[in-house]
Amino acid sequence: MPRACRLEETKRISRVIEIVQMIAVSPGRYLRRDLAEHFEISERMIQKDLDIIRHGLKFELTHAPAGYIFERVPRLPALHFTLSEALSLLLAVQAAWQVPGIGSFELAASIARLKALFPPEFIPLLNKVTGQPLVSARGEHRQQMLSLLNHALAQRCKVRIAYETRSRGGEVSERIINPYHIKLHVRSWHVIAYCQNRESVRTFKIDRIRQASLLGDRYTIPNDFNLKDYLGDTWGIMSGDGQAPVDVVLLFEPEAGHWVIEEHWHVSQSSEELPDGSVLFRVKLVPTPEFTNWLLYYGSRVKVMEPAFLREQVAEEHLRAARGKGDFAELEKSTSAGLFPFEN
Numbered sequence: 001m002p003r004a005c006r007l008e009e010t011k012r013i014s015r016v017i018e019i020v021q022m023i024a025v026s027p028g029r030y031l032r033r034d035l036a037e038h039f040e041i042s043e044r045m046i047q048k049d050l051d052i053i054r055h056g057l058k059f060e061l062t063h064a065p066a067g068y069i070f071e072r073v074p075r076l077p078a079l080h081f082t083l084s085e086a087l088s089l090l091l092a093v094q095a096a097w098q099v100p101g102i103g104s105f106e107l108a109a110s111i112a113r114l115k116a117l118f119p120p121e122f123i124p125l126l127n128k129v130t131g132q133p134l135v136s137a138r139g140e141h142r143q144q145m146l147s148l149l150n151h152a153l154a155q156r157c158k159v160r161i162a163y164e165t166r167s168r169g170g171e172v173s174e175r176i177i178n179p180y181h182i183k184l185h186v187r188s189w190h191v192i193a194y195c196q197n198r199e200s201v202r203t204f205k206i207d208r209i210r211q212a213s214l215l216g217d218r219y220t221i222p223n224d225f226n227l228k229d230y231l232g233d234t235w236g237i238m239s240g241d242g243q244a245p246v247d248v249v250l251l252f253e254p255e256a257g258h259w260v261i262e263e264h265w266h267v268s269q270s271s272e273e274l275p276d277g278s279v280l281f282r283v284k285l286v287p288t289p290e291f292t293n294w295l296l297y298y299g300s301r302v303k304v305m306e307p308a309f310l311r312e313q314v315a316e317e318h319l320r321a322a323r324g325k326g327d328f329a330e331l332e333k334s335t336s337a338g339l340f341p342f343e344n
Contacts, residue, residue, distance in 0.1 A: 015039055016049050020059065022154055027069040034067070038156065040223075142189065145206045146182070148214065149191050153179040156218050159193075162211040163204060172210060173197070178219040181227050182206075192230065194219075201230060235266060235283075235291035243286045249305040250281040256301035257281070280305075292317065 022030060022038075032050070036043045050068075054061050060071035152159045159179065164172050177193035180201065184190075189206040252260055257279025261271045268284040285291065287310050295302060295314050304311035 012049065012052075016052055016057075018154065019046075019049055020053060020057075023061070023068050024070060025151060026067075026155060028064050028067045030067045142207060145209050145212055146189060148212050149179055149182055149206070152214055153182060155214075156220060158215040158217045158219055160213050160215055161204070161209045164208040164210055176215070177202075177204070178221075180221050180225060183227075192227070201225070234286045234288050235294065245284050245286050246307050246310075248283050248285065248287065248307065248310065250283075250295070251303045251305055252279045252281055252298070253301045254278055256298050287313075296321075 019035060022035075030038075032043050032046050035046045035049075039046070050061065053059050062069050062071055149159065151157070156178075159177050161175050161177060162172050163175050164170055176196040177191070178196075179191050179193045181192040182189065183192060191204050191206055191209075192201065193204060194200070195202045195204075254277035257271075257273070257277075260281055261273075261279055266283050266285060268282075270282045272280045272282075274280060292310075292313060295304065295310075296317055299318075304314050
């Protein structure tokens with residue numbers, strides 16, 4: 001199958017799955033024209049998707065006056081896996097336990113079902129590699145926020161949130177946001193959303209959302225919004241907010257260098273191992289505070305060769321740490337001034 005055809009087929013499958021989710025979550029809310037408007041395609045294309053749901057997936061889809069409903073909530077059909085496929089899925093689900101916010105009950109049920117696919121002789125071995133989920137008050141709160149925000153994103157509903165801003169002494173402010181994207185970064189979840197208060201797209205850490213509620217108002221994601229463009233040439237989750245990327249050259253000591261080149265950090269990265277075993281690491285990006293913190297982690301095992309301003313900044317941070325005088329004023333100033341649109 002040509003690549004373009006595969007791409008279109010992938011888009012259709014994703015759209016069909018989302019349509020099933022939308023109707024299952026909000027029965028009687030969507031007509032064909034609503035779905036066409038939501039996905040920005042013709043009603044004729046939506047009808048083909050509905051035919052797939054009815055006749056291909058054999059879901060009992062009914063057309064009510066107010067919108068489509070399922071006679072019964074669809075369940076995924078039974079799947080068959082090879083032992084290696086089942087083990088890969090089991091380990092992937094187990095890894096999800098390390099990121100609080102994904103429902104521990106649902107994960108436990110998934111793991112139990114996956115274990116049931118294996119012969120009884122495998123169970124003692126599987127029990128050794130699977131543990132217990134991390135359950136905490138914070139994890140449960142994160143799960144609730146993720147569920148609400150995913151629902152808002154799927155339904156394009158605005159959300160009122162009470163958000164704690166660390167850079168302003170933990171001040172809690174009320175915002176109305178339009179979620180654009182939910183992203184996992186390191187071990188934290190973030191929602192990238194248009195903030196009506198700031199009249200701009202911002203990044204909110206979900207753990208700092210103290211309360212949230214869905215509003216009746218709807219929104220649309222602008223056609224010109226692109227996640228890659230928003231994040232830009234940055235490191236991690238902080239946006240460079242239009243700043244120009246610079247060429248960064250780092251020299252790592254041998255051991256640290258090999259740790260670094262084993263991972264994919266940035267789309268522009270390249271590396272070169274020198275005769276003495278040290279590693280020259282190059283990347284082109286906007287050096288946000290997040291990137292500076294990454295450099296500080298490696299301490300004396302990395303030298304900033306270029307640019308000079310970044311080398312001086314890292315040296316100053318090390319000097320402040322050595323003196324025991326942490327100074328966060330500049331970071332707070334840059335954040336509150338909007339240089340990095342992350343609601344810190």
